Amino acid sequence: MIPLYGFKRSSNTVIQLDDQSVVTDEGAPMSFPNFVTSFVDLGPAGGTARLRRVAQTVTLFGNATIRLVPRVNESEDFSQAETFSLSPVNGTQQVVELYPALTGTRFAIQIEVLLATGPLWFGECDIELVPKRSTVRA
Amino acid sequence: MRLKRGELIHVVGHTGGVVEYAEPSAVDPRRTGGVGTLFSAFQLVSLAGGRLAVRGGSRVVTTFADVAGNAISDVLGGFAFSPIGVIVVAHSAAADKHYAYALRATDMQFALPVGTETEAGSRAELGWATATIGRPVAVEYFEKLYVVDASRTSRRDLAVVNLNAGALQVTNPSHNIDTPGVGVGPIQAYTIAAYNGVLFIAGYDSESGGQEPAILRHSFLGRDPSDPAGFDRDAYALIGAKGVYITAMVPGNSILLVAKESELYRITGTPKAFEGWHFGISPLDNTLGLGCTNPHALAHAAGWFYGVGSAGPWRSDGYRVELLKRGRDAAWGQVQNSLELATVTWHPERRRVLFGFCAVPDEAPEIFWKWDVDREQWDATDAFLSQIHQTRAIESNVAADTQAPAGLAQSFSFADHRATALTGTFTPGSTLAKTEVWLRHASLGSVQVATLDEGLARFTIDAVALGLDLKFEACFVKLRHITGGVWSEFTGEVEFYPRLRPPVFKISHISGTPNIRRIAVTNYANNSLVQNLYGDEAAHASWLEDWLDAPAGDSTSDADPDTPVSGQTRRYELTIEQPAFVGHEESGLATLSTFFIPNSTLPNAPWQDMAQDLALDRIHLQFMPAGFSPASYEVQYRVTGSGGGYTTATTYAPPASPATLESQRITITGLAASQKYDVRIVQTNGGTFASADVVMFTKLEAPTVAVAQGGLSSPDVDITVTVPASGDGKDVRVYSASNVAGTPGYNQLFVAQTAGAHVYNSTAGTCDVRDQYFACMVDSTWPAEWTHSDVASDEIEDPCL
Numbered sequence: 001m002i003p004l005y006g007f008k009r010s011s012n013t014v015i016q017l018d019d020q021s022v023v024t025d026e027g028a029p030m031s032f033p034n035f036v037t038s039f040v041d042l043g044p045a046g047g048t049a050r051l052r053r054v055a056q057t058v059t060l061f062g063n064a065t066i067r068l069v070p071r072v073n074e075s076e077d078f079s080q081a082e083t084f085s086l087s088p089v090n091g092t093q094q095v096v097e098l099y100p101a102l103t104g105t106r107f108a109i110q111i112e113v114l115l116a117t118g119p120l121w122f123g124e125c126d127i128e129l130v131p132k133r134s135t136v137r138a
Numbered sequence: 139m140r141l142k143r144g145e146l147i148h149v150v151g152h153t154g155g156v157v158e159y160a161e162p163s164a165v166d167p168r169r170t171g172g173v174g175t176l177f178s179a180f181q182l183v184s185l186a187g188g189r190l191a192v193r194g195g196s197r198v199v200t201t202f203a204d205v206a207g208n209a210i211s212d213v214l215g216g217f218a219f220s221p222i223g224v225i226v227v228a229h230s231a232a233a234d235k236h237y238a239y240a241l242r243a244t245d246m247q248f249a250l251p252v253g254t255e256t257e258a259g260s261r262a263e264l265g266w267a268t269a270t271i272g273r274p275v276a277v278e279y280f281e282k283l284y285v286v287d288a289s290r291t292s293r294r295d296l297a298v299v300n301l302n303a304g305a306l307q308v309t310n311p312s313h314n315i316d317t318p319g320v321g322v323g324p325i326q327a328y329t330i331a332a333y334n335g336v337l338f339i340a341g342y343d344s345e346s347g348g349q350e351p352a353i354l355r356h357s358f359l360g361r362d363p364s365d366p367a368g369f370d371r372d373a374y375a376l377i378g379a380k381g382v383y384i385t386a387m388v389p390g391n392s393i394l395l396v397a398k399e400s401e402l403y404r405i406t407g408t409p410k411a412f413e414g415w416h417f418g419i420s421p422l423d424n425t426l427g428l429g430c431t432n433p434h435a436l437a438h439a440a441g442w443f444y445g446v447g448s449a450g451p452w453r454s455d456g457y458r459v460e461l462l463k464r465g466r467d468a469a470w471g472q473v474q475n476s477l478e479l480a481t482v483t484w485h486p487e488r489r490r491v492l493f494g495f496c497a498v499p500d501e502a503p504e505i506f507w508k509w510d511v512d513r514e515q516w517d518a519t520d521a522f523l524s525q526i527h528q529t530r531a532i533e534s535n536v537a538a539d540t541q542a543p544a545g546l547a548q549s550f551s552f553a554d555h556r557a558t559a560l561t562g563t564f565t566p567g568s569t570l571a572k573t574e575v576w577l578r579h580a581s582l583g584s585v586q587v588a589t590l591d592e593g594l595a596r597f598t599i600d601a602v603a604l605g606l607d608l609k610f611e612a613c614f615v616k617l618r619h620i621t622g623g624v625w626s627e628f629t630g631e632v633e634f635y636p637r638l639r640p641p642v643f644k645i646s647h648i649s650g651t652p653n654i655r656r657i658a659v660t661n662y663a664n665n666s667l668v669q670n671l672y673g674d675e676a677a678h679a680s681w682l683e684d685w686l687d688a689p690a691g692d693s694t695s696d697a698d699p700d701t702p703v704s705g706q707t708r709r710y711e712l713t714i715e716q717p718a719f720v721g722h723e724e725s726g727l728a729t730l731s732t733f734f735i736p737n738s739t740l741p742n743a744p745w746q747d748m749a750q751d752l753a754l755d756r757i758h759l760q761f762m763p764a765g766f767s768p769a770s771y772e773v774q775y776r777v778t779g780s781g782g783g784y785t786t787a788t789t790y791a792p793p794a795s796p797a798t799l800e801s802q803r804i805t806i807t808g809l810a811a812s813q814k815y816d817v818r819i820v821q822t823n824g825g826t827f828a829s830a831d832v833v834m835f836t837k838l839e840a841p842t843v844a845v846a847q848g849g850l851s852s853p854d855v856d857i858t859v860t861v862p863a864s865g866d867g868k869d870v871r872v873y874s875a876s877n878v879a880g881t882p883g884y885n886q887l888f889v890a891q892t893a894g895a896h897v898y899n900s901t902a903g904t905c906d907v908r909d910q911y912f913a914c915m916v917d918s919t920w921p922a923e924w925t926h927s928d929v930a931s932d933e934i935e936d937p938c939l
Contacts, residue, residue, distance in 0.1 A: 002487045002533050005216055005246065006196065006526035007226065009502035012210035014200040014226060014246055015524060018183070018488075022195035025523045033181035033192045035518065037174050038157060038165040040147050052141050059189070106162060108177060113192055121189040122182075125149040125174065128141055 023062070023116055033113040035122075036071065039106040042131055051107045053128035054098040062118020063087050068096060068111055072104035083114065103132070149174035151188020155515025157465040178469070179518030183488070184510060193520055199246045200226070203257055208233035215528040216241075217276040219283050221301045222249050224532055227264060227274040227285065236266035236274075238285075238299050240306045243532050251304050253576065253584050265310040266294040275433040279332045282364060286327040286339065288433045290383070293349060295324035296339075298364045304586060314366045315355075316344035322366055329433035331387035333394040336409045337363040340384035340396070344371060351383040352376050354396065356417065359409040372414045377403055386430035386445065390438030391456040397430035397445060402459060428452045428459050431477045434528060437491060439484035440511045444491045446480040451493050451507070462509065466516060469507075475499045485531040490517060492529055502527045541567030542627040543617040547880055548634040549596070552871055553914055553926030555722065558608065558751070560599045560634045562615055563880040567626060569593040569907040571619035578614040578631065582606055589620070591933060593908035596875035596882075598929070601636075608636045612718060637923055638725035641714050642749045645730055645762050646800035657683075658692040659712060726922060730762055730801055738764040741771060741819040743829040747803065752837035752924045754811040759834060761819050762801045767794040769823045773804050778814035778833055786820075811839035812864035812915065812927075835920055838927035839864045843872075843913040845932045853903040853937040857911050859896050865915045866893035871926065875910035876903045883909075887916065905938035 004017045015026060024030055042049050051070055058066065069081040080100040098109075107129065113120060149167045154175035157165055165175040173188065183193050202210040211231040219225045223243030229236050240249040240260040248260035266272050266287065273288035281301075287294035295310045312322035326349055328341025337357040343350040355374040357363035377384055378401050386397040394405035394417075402425045407417035429447040430436045436445040443454045450463035450470055463470050473495035481494035481503055489512050494503030502525035508517040546564040548554075554561035566573065575597050578584040587599050599615070601608045613634045619626040642660040683695040712728040729745045744761040763771060770791055774784035787806040792799060809815065816831035839862045848854030859870055870891045876883035883902030903909045911934070915927040 002485065002531050003199075003246075004483075004485055004488075004492075004529060004531050005199070006522070006524065007213040007215050007528045007530070009212055009525040009527050011213060011524065012202040012228070013198045014213055014216065014241075015196045015526075016199045016246075017196045017522070017526075017529065018194040018520070019197055020194040022197045023192075025196045026198060028523055030181055030192075030195060031521050031523070035152060035179035035182055035190065036177040037149070037152060038154075038160050038177050039162050040166055041162045042145060043166075044163060049145075052144060113181075116192050119191065121185065121191045122152055123187075123189050124151060127147040127149065128144040129147065130141060130144045 020119060023118065033116070034111060036110045037108045037125075037127075039071075039074070039108045040127060040129075041106050042129055048103055048105055048132045049107075049129040050132065051100050051102045051104070051127070052130050053126070054100070054109050055126040055128075056096050056098075056109070056111065057123040057125070058086060058094050058096060059092055059121040059123060060086055060088050060094065060116075060118065061092060062116060062120070064113065064117070064120050065115035066096065066111060066113050066120075068098040068109060070098065070100040070102055071108040071110055072102045073106055074108075076110055077102055088118070148172060152176055152179075152190040153184040153188050153513070155184075155465075155510065155513060156469075156518065157516075158468045160465070176518070180521055182518035183490075183508070184513070184517050190518070193518075196522060196524070200241060202228055202237075202239065205230055205233060205235075205237065205261070208235075210237070212271050212527065214271060215274045215276070216530050216532065217274075217278070217283060217285075218243065218530070218532050219278055219299070221281050222306075224249075225276070225283050225285075225299055227272075227276075229271045231269055231271075234267050234269045236264040236268075236272055236294075238262050238264050238297070238306065238308055250301075250306055252574075252586055260306060262299070262306040262308045264297045264299075264308055266297065268292065268294065273432070273434075275329050277330050277332045277337070279337050279363065282362075284330055284337060284363065286325070286330045288328050290328075293326045293328070293341075295326055309364065311364045312366060313345065313369055315369050315371050316346040317371070321345055325369075328383065329385070329387055331389060331394060333387075333389040333405070334408055335359055337368075338387055338394060338405075339369075340377075340387060343374070350380070352378055352380050352398075354384055354387075354405075356409060356415070358413075359411045359416075370413045373416070375415050375417070375419060377419065386433045386436035388436045388438045388443060390443060391441065393456050395436070395438070395443050395454070395456060397436055397447075399431065400427045400429040400447060400449075401425055402429060402454065404456060422454060422456070423458050426452075426459055426461065428461065431480050434481045435477075437482040437484045439486070439491050440489070442511070444482050444484070444493075444509065446477065446482055446493055446495075448474075448477055451482075451509070453509075462516075466507070469519070473497065473505055473507075476501070479503060479527075481526075481528055483529040483531065487531070492520075494526065494529060496525075497521070500525060541619075542629050543567050543573060543595075543619060544629070545880065546615065546617055546629045546632045548615075548632070549880060550722075551880075552873065552912075553929060554598075555637045556923060557610075557637045557639045558601045560601070560608075560613060560615065560636060561597065562599075562632070562634065563596050564617060564629070566593065566595050567619055568621065569904070571621035571626070573597075574618050574620055574625075575599065576616045576618075576628070578616075579606065579608065580611055584614075591908055591910075593904075594875045594910050594933070596910065596912075599634075610636055610638055610714070610716060635716070635719045635722065637722065638714055638716060638719065639923075640726045640728035640748045641712050642747075643710075643712050643728055643730070644801050645710065646798075647796050656694055656696050657710060658694045660692055730760060739769075739821060739824065739827050740764060741821040741827060741829045743832050744773070744804075744817055744819055744834075745832065746817075746834040746921075748921060748923075752835060752921075754837045754839055755809050756805050756807045757809060757815065757817065757834045757836060758803065758805050759817060760801050760803055761829075763790065763792040763799055764821070765823075766792045766796050766799055769821055772820040772822060773806065773817070774820055774828075775806055775809075775815045775817045775834075777810075778816050784816075784818070784820075809836050810864060811836050811862070812868065812917070814919075835924065837924060838868070838915045838917060838920060840927040840930050841865065841870060841913050841915055843911060843930045843932050845911045845934045847934065847937065847939055848899060849939060851905075851939045853901050853905065854939070855900045855903065855909070855911065855934055855937045857898045857900060857913070859891075859898065859913045861891050861893050861896065861915070863893045865891070865927075867891075869916040870896070870913060871916050872898055872900075872911065872913045874900065874902050875912070875931075876907070884911070900937075903934075903937035906936055909934050909937050
């Protein structure tokens with residue numbers, strides 16, 4: 001990989017950026033990697049539903065701690081978040097599952113990497129919604 | 139576990155890019171091939187196969203030490219520079235200076251002097267002596283790096299960085315643009331670019347007009363832009379409104395895109411070597427009020443220009459421009475800080491364009507948006523702990539596959555084996571690469587001594603030109619290619635050895651009886667030479683003196699004290715040996731004759747001092763006075779074979795006491811080149827008593843050579859050799875450098891050539907591969923080291939039409 005160099009302000013150093021051989025930024029913990037998925041719903045006029053299950057595949061080559069936070073109608077619900085401590089000893093390909101019970105019209109998942117001591121990839125994801133009985137499907 | 143009545147939304151990967159506040163129907167993975175988009179993402183990167191990976195960390199690769207106790211306070215930027223690798227510009231607030239550092243692209247470590255790299259040896263002052271930081275913008279143009287300062291106040295002068303004799307050199311040239319011949323001044327441009335064979339500078343009018351934000355100038359085609367006349371006064375144009383800065387310039391898509399703060403222009407055309415402006419100027423079809431905030435906010439990547447203006451990030455194909463902010467409006471609101479410091483960097487392997495922004499009003503970016511040029515979408519944002527003036531992807535080994543040279547060997551052909559020069563041949567690993575020649579010698583360390591042009595495969599290391607005394611010691615030579623600023627592996631070191639010269643020695647008498655001759659032989663250094671001293675007179679043939687591992691300085695011996703016999707002559711012969719120089723272990727003879735008893739009326743014959751170089755116009759000789767005062771000596775000479783009278787070169791009056799009698803070194807000057815002379819010693823006291831004539835030599839004068847393509851589309855080279863008048867009737871050797879393992883492609887001896895020009899033709903060589911031809915005069919009757927004259931040479935870029 002062609003190196004990407006950074007020429008630092010208020011410093012006497014040149015740094016290499018996005019270097020897969022290290023997991024910290026100049027020895028300090030990297031600002032938490034995280035992402036929030038776009039909102040999904042049950043389609044046009046889908047009405048309300050309950051977010052009941054999130055399954056996220058993870059590939060890891062070092063110990064990792066990740067937190068899954070459900071988001072409903074554009075806000076996080078940390079009360080139903082869950083933190084997973086993962087080790088590649090249990091396999092480099094793993095699935096973390098979250099079983100929230102949140103009602104709303106739009107849902108998303110926020111995933112935060114609290115610790116990663118090696119490369120860490122996120123792959124496929126399942127989001128399972130249960131329509132409310134009163135919902136009128138389009 | 140599936141849920142009863144549950145509806146599953148399957149996301150095959152979170153690699154659909156960042157799209158803020160997207161309506162679910164627009165980004166639903168059930169409708170977009172299963173790929174999920176992201177509302178926001180940090181410290182991640184999309185990979186193939188639907189994987190979203192945590193980005194790599196960052197680490198320090200280069201640290202600059204204090205300079206004379208002053209800390210480096212900012213590292214302002216780095217620029218690929220093919221002769222070395224990278225030039226990094228740094229600033230010391232304490233020293234009020236900017237520095238240029240030469241680093242290797244392979245590991246970002248100090249690059250100079252090559253072979254003995256040090257930080258100090260890799261550093262040069264940029265000529266920007268200010269306490270505040272500059273904003274370096276640089277472009278490489280014909281092996282020089284031109285650095286300008288994108289500061290709007292207190293702008294600094296153009297700095298030109300290049301390699302000079304293996305060292306980093308920075309100049310701040312003055313130019314004479316406005317009124318040629320009247321006044322000069324430094325260029326103070328805001329930004330710079332190279333396009334279609336000329337250099338463009340923006341923001342500078344002339345030495346009298348000073349800075350002008352909207353003026354664009356180009357250099358004069360074919361002239362070095364660092365030359366005072368490198369820019370023509372009329373080669374300028376006003377781009378857009380006067381007073382509004384041209385902020386950035388980048389070539390690509392066959393145009394030079396010129397950006398102002400809210401305008402974009404195409405510069406097209408081909409320059410000619412005439413005065414005036416030679417390019418067309420047209421605005422983009424739909425500028426949309428977009429532009430660039432500074433020179434680092436524009437890049438060309440994968441067929442598109444990418445830039446950042448006050449309205450946001452955009453891209454253009456050179457005709458139309460489109461805003462890329464859509465889907466990032468919320469985030470854009472958070473990074474509109476210090477946009478004049480925004481950066482745009484292309485990473486060709488990651489296939490991302492990095493847009494650098496400041497999270498808060500500050501002095502350097504730390505937030506980097508990543509545009510995925512293949513998926514044409516925003517990838518996750520990176521946030522670093524450090525603020526970074528510039529980012530740069532610098533390839534480390536674009537030409538690392540260049541094969542090293544092969545078959546390196548010392549040449550003993552022609553005039554190649556000299557005491558003060560080493561010649562070698564090899565087979566190039568690439569005919570497109572230059573070749574560096576490195577020499578390691580006990581008194582020199584390992585240094586680069588030459589760089590050969592592409593395709594050439596013969597070199598001579600001239601120790602005299604290097605100021606190096608080889609001291610008859612083994613030397614070690616190695617080679618490597620360099621192309622595009624990247625080196626091949628070195629060849630292994632090969633032992634080269636100089637020709638052993640006859641030793642320097644002196645005879646002196648010592649008072650008393652018997653009359654002992656003391657012989658002093660000079661050793662050159664603490665090497666392992668063996669020096670031998672022989673007495674050859676029949677009665678003393680067994681007399682021998684050896685010095686093994688002789689120390690530096692004089693070794694002395696008192697020779698064969700035996701019964702004096704009047705009229706008996708002793709001749710002493712000396713050689714030096716180096717057993718390690720297989721095949722060339724022993725030097726020629728140094729010889730001095732003397733009468734056994736001093737004060738003979740007959741003089742001793744002289745000896746040409748072959749410990750020294752032959753010269754074109756003089757002869758060095760030694761002789762031993764056969765008597766003391768009132769004896770008187772003349773050194774006489776005449777051209778061999780002339781049969782004419784002798785000329786007296788000099789006289790010598792020996793001392794009155796035999797105890798101080800010693801051999802004399804004499805130089806005859808004012809002689810003709812390529813000539814043999816009969817030299818004798820004449821004793822003039824009480825008559826005229828002459829020694830035997832001894833033939834001595836001046837150096838063969840070299841011819842001149844010029845080569846030209848002969849007119850055929852196959853290898854066809856006309857070699858014009860001009861034989862000097864002194865070489866009339868002597869042979870001429872002509873040979874080429876194109877060789878495989880020491881065999882020249884062309885090698886001819888032309889016998890008995892008259893003075894004047896001779897044209898020889900060669901069909902050796904390979905089309906498109908540079909070659910070199912050598913010519914020298916030859917006379918096999920000259921002493922061994924001097925049968926060939928110095929070599930003249932000329933190169934031909936392509937032997938074919």
